[in-house]
Amino acid sequence: MKPGRVECKNIALAYGSGKSATQVLKDISLSIEPGEFFALLGPSGSGKSTLLRLIAGFNFAQAGQITVDGSDITRVPPWQRNIGMVFQNYALWPHMTVEKNVAFGLEERKLPRAEITRKVQDVLALVGLADFAKRRPNQLSGGQQQRVALARTLAVEPKLLLLDEPLSNLDAKLRVQMRQELKSLQRRLGITTIFVTHDQEEALTTCDRIAVMDQGVIQQIGTPIELFDAPANRFVANFVGTINFIEGEIEHARDGVTFVSMLLGRVSLPASVSTQVVAGASLAVRPHTISINTDVISPDRQRHTIDVAGTILEREFLGEFVRYRLSAKGCELIVDHSHQPESEIFATGQNVTLGIAENALRLVS
Ligand SMILES: Nc1ncnc2c1ncn2[C@@H]1O[C@H](COP(=O)(O)OP(=O)(O)OP(=O)(O)O)[C@@H](O)[C@H]1O
Ligand SMILES: [Mg+2]
Known part of the structure; x- marks a missing residue:
């Protein structure tokens, strides 16, 4: 049957x-x-x-x-x-x-x-x-x-x-x-x-x-x-999961490169993402793909499209990771930081540096 x-x-x-x-x-x-x-x-x-x-x-x-x-x-x-x-x-x-x-x-x-x-x-x-x-x-x-x-x-x-x-x-x-x-x-x-x-x-x-x-x-x-x-x-x-939406203006440049100007900075979009650009789309990034550290400039800066200073507003300890709510250049972001026994836990009010890699950016309509 x-x-x-x-x-x-x-x-x-x-x-x-x-x-x-x-x-x-x-x-x-x-x-x-x-x-x-x-x-x-x-x-x-x-x-x-x-x-x-x-x-x-x-x-x-x-x-x-x-x-x-x-x-x-x-x-x-x-x-x-x-x-x-x-x-x-x-x-x-x-x-x-x-x-x-x-x-x-x-x-x-x-x-x-x-x-x-x-x-x-x-x-x-x-x-x-x-x-x-x-x-x-x-x-x-x-x-x-x-x-x-x-x-x-x-x-x-x-x-x-x-x-x-x-x-x-x-x-x-x-x-x-x-x-x-x-x-x-x-x-x-x-x-x-x-x-x-x-x-x-x-x-x-x-x-x-x-x-x-x-x-x-x-x-x-x-x-x-x-x-x-x-x-x-x-x-x-x-x-399905948690995501940060980052408001910004999308500009199409002559040579096929697409830029987004947002409060966090101006970035060029990877080709894979820029083909999906439609009216009303916003840039989005998952909390676990944003890196967070206390260095003035993050050590893997080259890999990051965006590197910005931010301040911790709130934190939640969830065992495997710590979920932070931060403010960075007027944006509010959620960042999930994986937790190891020896890893640093940031305090409310602390100043940190955030890094977002190009391939972590998504376009959502
Ligand atoms: N017999 C009924 N008469 C009028 N409205 C109803 C009736 N049964 C369900 N509804 C309405 O239909 C909508 C969908 O209900 P449904 O039970 O399918 O939702 P659900 O997705 O299963 O939600 P939940 O996760 O709470 O079980 C709801 O707004 C509900 O109030
Ligand atoms: Mg039901």
Whole structure:
């Protein structure tokens, strides 16, 4: 049964009608490859769950089409779609044991008893819960409950696995562990998976490709690296990681060289960047690509397009790095300075030198 190619074409959905209608999904088109681990990433209210519920069939779009492996499911009810969904709160039956919870969907399908028993055992082994079959949900940790919810969904062998913020009830450490387990399980099964999250780190670390959503619109679709290194617009640049925008005037010189005059100085843009210059684009730089030191002139000055004096306004210690907010020539910048046991930590009010290398500059429209 493997494949599981999902195609959404020009999906639109509004809640309410007339003047009070709110458009929640606007012209959503995307295509997900068989076996892909695909994320819908966006802030709260951006329409992620709404889109997932349309794919599951719990809700219907007012315009557009959804197909799975070429067949139109836009109007097909959920029980005829062969799609498994794991909800944020797991929705386990509290009065049933783990094995009963997992068997539930199989019993609904009236499979022979022996087959149900075998499938339940297999899928519990798959998620590492073979020894927990007789427990009830309230005798399990959050991570174990999450695995029961996953086992219950996988037991019916769906063509698509839909996960709505499945890890958000777990504490930070367990979340990291579970997202790795989820990824390796998904790889082993090769099941097309759509994963909803508002956590960019979760999406970047777990998924093959990500659709970034804001206000019901897909802002960009790409691999984690594409989104991070070549964000399509300001929203994506800011939502996937942190970025500094540097205001400036862009000038095209005769010989094809493009200059930017900004408060920090006037720089020529590398050819790779200047080809992307469009009206309204701004120069941007990631916090970890700016160097910071106390020398008057930074030692690797030759490598830097921009070298400016700055003052530390604020700092946050984050373990692996220290995040500084600085002011430099009237600009405010965020700089992430990698932290080693012997590395210097700068104080609020301290004067420092910042270096930005040419190849760290990005243009974002
Ligand atoms: N039944 C409903 N009636 C009216 N508006 C709704 C309904 N369900 C959702 N909305 C609105 O639709 C928008 C998108 O909601 P949705 O649940 O898809 O967001 P989300 O991206 O999943 O957010 P979160 O990260 O908070 O779960 C929100 O503004 C929400 O208020
Ligand atoms: Mg949601």
